[in-house]
Amino acid sequence: MAGIVACALDLPDLRRAADARGLALLPIAATALGPSGAQAAIIALDGRDAAACVAMVRGQGWHGALLLVLARDCGASVESALDAGADDAVTLPACPGEIVARLAARLRVCRR
Numbered sequence: 001m002a003g004i005v006a007c008a009l010d011l012p013d014l015r016r017a018a019d020a021r022g023l024a025l026l027p028i029a030a031t032a033l034g035p036s037g038a039q040a041a042i043i044a045l046d047g048r049d050a051a052a053c054v055a056m057v058r059g060q061g062w063h064g065a066l067l068l069v070l071a072r073d074c075g076a077s078v079e080s081a082l083d084a085g086a087d088d089a090v091t092l093p094a095c096p097g098e099i100v101a102r103l104a105a106r107l108r109v110c111r112r
């Protein structure tokens with residue numbers, strides 16, 4: 001496996017895209033990121049404030065890569081998510097392959 005990704009989304013297409021890249025998706029609750037061996041996390045913002053979400057996750061001691069998935073109508077922008085401390089953000093609808101490719105790229109950078 002190329003990496004373990006904690007994922008708060010349960011989408012079959014996302015799982016298939018991750019499997020194709022050798023990434024294992026570990027189901028998690030967005031509020032329960034703890035020691036899991038995961039190097040990255042995908043969290044759906046679902047209406048929460050980007051800054052509050054990132055602060056909650058980082059406040060739990062999470063130092064891995066963090067990708068936020070934003071609903072188009074959630075009020076948060078990719079810019080605000082990145083400013084809040086997310087490593088990457090994408091707005092739905094987004095291709096599951098793109099989400100996984102963004103995480104795979106982040107994991108490559110972290111390994112250098």
